[in-house]
Amino acid sequence: MEAARQKRLLELARESIRAHLAGEPLPPVPMELDGPENFGGAFVTLKNSGRLRGCIGRFHPRARLGSTVQEMAVAALHDERFCDQPVTLGELDALTIEISVLSTMARTDDPLSLRPGVHGIYVRNGPRSGCFLPQVATEQGWNAEQFLSYCCAGKAGLRSEAWKDPQTEVYLFTAEVFREKSRLE
DSSP: OOHHHHHHHHHHHHHHHHHHHHTOOOOOOOGGGSOOOOOSEEEEEEEETTEEEEEEEESSOSSOHHHHHHHHHHHHTTOGGGTTSOOOGGGGGGEEEEEEEEOOOEEESOGGGOOBTTBEEEEEETTEEEEEOHHHHHHHTOOHHHHHHHIIIIISOSOTTGGGSTTSEEEEEOEEEEEOOOTTO
C-alpha cells in the first residue's frame, strides 16, 4: 500500500477517535479509502508512551478497508482490558496509532512453520480462541513455540501446549503494519 494511503488511513483513525471521544459524529470515510480491494481484516492498536491502551480488530471484514479501520479505531477505545481506565480526550495527543492490514488467514497443519515477526496466529479450540499480530513475537522476543504457547494460554485460555492438539485449529496470516511517528518524539 502506498505511503499516502497509509497516512490517510492513520488520519481517519485519529479523527474518528477524536470525534467519538468528543461525542461528535464520526467523519465520513473518503471514497478513495473505501475502494474495492481484497484484505483479510484489520486491527487498530493504540499506545501511550509505548504502553498498550487498546487493540481491536476484525478478521472477516463486513466493509471495505476505510470503514473497517474507522470501526476498529473506535472499538479500540472500548477494549475490555482497559474498561476501568478508558482512553480520554485529554490523552489523545499522547496516543500513537498503529494499523495492521491483514492477509486472509490460512489453516496450517504445521504450526511451527510460522515465522515469528512475519506471521500472526489465530488459535481456536471449541469456543475458546485467541490471536496475536505478527509484531507481538518481535516485540516480546519470542520464538515460534513461545508465540504459539503464549497465544494458547494467555489469549485463548487454553493449555499452553494446546497448539499441538489435533483438535486445536491454528491459522497463520501476514500483516502490513504502519503507524504514526510517536507523538512525543
